[in-house]
Amino acid sequence: MVVADYYYPPLFSVAPMMEWTDHHYRTLARLISKHAWLYTEMLAAETIVYQKDNLHRFLAYSPDQHPIVLQIGGSNLQHIATATELANPYGYDEINFNCGCPSPRVAGHGCFGARLMLDPKFVGEAMSVIASKTDSPVSVKCRIGVDDHDSYYELCDFIYKVSSLSPTRHFIIHSRKALLNGISPADNRKIPPLKYEYYFALLRDFPDLKFTINGGIDSVDEVNTALREGAHGVMVGRAAYKNPWSLLGHVDTAVYGAPSSGVTRRQVLEKYQVYGDSVLWRDGKKPDVRDVAKPLLGLFHSERGNGLWKRKADAAFQNCTTIKSFFEETLDAIPDFVLDAPISGPPLISENPFAGVRDKLPPPYDSKEQELMYA
Numbered sequence: 001m002v003v004a005d006y007y008y009p010p011l012f013s014v015a016p017m018m019e020w021t022d023h024h025y026r027t028l029a030r031l032i033s034k035h036a037w038l039y040t041e042m043l044a045a046e047t048i049v050y051q052k053d054n055l056h057r058f059l060a061y062s063p064d065q066h067p068i069v070l071q072i073g074g075s076n077l078q079h080i081a082t083a084t085e086l087a088n089p090y091g092y093d094e095i096n097f098n099c100g101c102p103s104p105r106v107a108g109h110g111c112f113g114a115r116l117m118l119d120p121k122f123v124g125e126a127m128s129v130i131a132s133k134t135d136s137p138v139s140v141k142c143r144i145g146v147d148d149h150d151s152y153y154e155l156c157d158f159i160y161k162v163s164s165l166s167p168t169r170h171f172i173i174h175s176r177k178a179l180l181n182g183i184s185p186a187d188n189r190k191i192p193p194l195k196y197e198y199y200f201a202l203l204r205d206f207p208d209l210k211f212t213i214n215g216g217i218d219s220v221d222e223v224n225t226a227l228r229e230g231a232h233g234v235m236v237g238r239a240a241y242k243n244p245w246s247l248l249g250h251v252d253t254a255v256y257g258a259p260s261s262g263v264t265r266r267q268v269l270e271k272y273q274v275y276g277d278s279v280l281w282r283d284g285k286k287p288d289v290r291d292v293a294k295p296l297l298g299l300f301h302s303e304r305g306n307g308l309w310k311r312k313a314d315a316a317f318q319n320c321t322t323i324k325s326f327f328e329e330t331l332d333a334i335p336d337f338v339l340d341a342p343i344s345g346p347p348l349i350s351e352n353p354f355a356g357v358r359d360k361l362p363p364p365y366d367s368k369e370q371e372l373m374y375a
């Protein structure tokens with residue numbers, strides 16, 4: 001049974017990131033923060049359908065990863081329906097549909113990812129299908145536009161149609177548009193400018209819906225600033241992967257107001273070692289030490305010994321066959337005072353990325369025109 005009501009709300013979530021937010025990363029993340037919502041990597045509906053005899057490999061997770069959201073991608077309603085049905089028994093706390101991925105691999109494959117924003121009617125249908133096949137709430141993750149279809153009106157049109165045609169009440173807004181002209185996915189996460197004013201205008205114009213803001217938010221202080229400005233939730237991607245200790249370490253206390261766990265990185269690594277050694281080589285050659293240790297590489301971001309540790313890690317990947325021996329070969333690079341320090345005090349105050357955003361809001365959206373179309 002889905003137990004999402006039991007958790008704190010998704011004030012803070014870690015974004016879905018292909019090849020990054022795998023089971024290993026999520027295990028690490030959960031050792032640092034008890035309350036952050038964690039997203040899976042995007043899983044294509046086709047993968048679920050064609051691997052239905054192998055579902056555990058793609059869909060299983062350990063129970064401590066709740067609250068956890070499964071993101072699926074797809075463009076074929078039948079596959080989307082079957083995939084959701086197959087995923088339902090796994091008890092994810094929400095099913096999210098990807099309408100933001102600009103990757104040519106995905107975008108060129110039928111109408112998939114960000115390109116779907118150009119077809120809100122299809123997304124509405126897909127979301128109805130998903131909602132009918134799961135017991136969990138459903139949500140959409142999208143950009144603020146695609147190519148030249150980047151007006152605030154077009155974004156509202158998308159939100160209005162999807163929410164009118166389906167039970168979708170939660171949207172995650174990556175606050176930059178997607179360019180489908182062949183630039184790389186990485187460039188698509190930095191070249192189109194962030195337009196937070198579109199996000200805050202959505203809060204104003206769709207008061208019955210929930211919106212999570214995403215894009216360029218790099219510290220817990222910025223997360224709290226967004227929440228103070230009225231955001232319903234904040235999703236962080238790259239910063240939560242590249243600097244998990246500093247980002248996730250402050251989430252429970254500074255965002256959720258929970259008491260500090262006092263956990264240290266040494267304790268996190270001890271638990272991670274038990275996990276890592278239990279999953280190594282599960283499928284014969286995989287996962288190997290590099291796969292399992294990869295999420296740890298950001299754990300000492302900006303700390304004394306970090307550079308040396310990473311060099312030692314590179315060498316250790318060549319010969320270590322257990323996570324225990326990997327730690328024995330590498331961790332002497334990190335001073336004890338770093339390993340044994342609990343999360344430090346309140347996070348640094350950074351610049352307010354939302355300063356002045358209220359002065360830039362686009363004119364209010366008027367859905368009456370749309371209602372006439374559906375009358």
Ligand SMILES: Cc1cc2nc3c(=O)[nH]c(=O)nc-3n(C[C@H](O)[C@H](O)[C@H](O)COP(=O)(O)O)c2cc1C
Nearest residue numbers: 015016017018041042141174215216217236237238
């Ligand atoms: C390596 C990587 C993989 C990503 N994979 C996905 C994905 O599978 N699904 C998705 O909706 N977004 C994906 N994204 C986009 C992130 O979810 C997020 O929207 C984006 O990184 C902006 O947030 P940030 O500025 O906090 O990183 C990916 C981003 C990165 C860096």
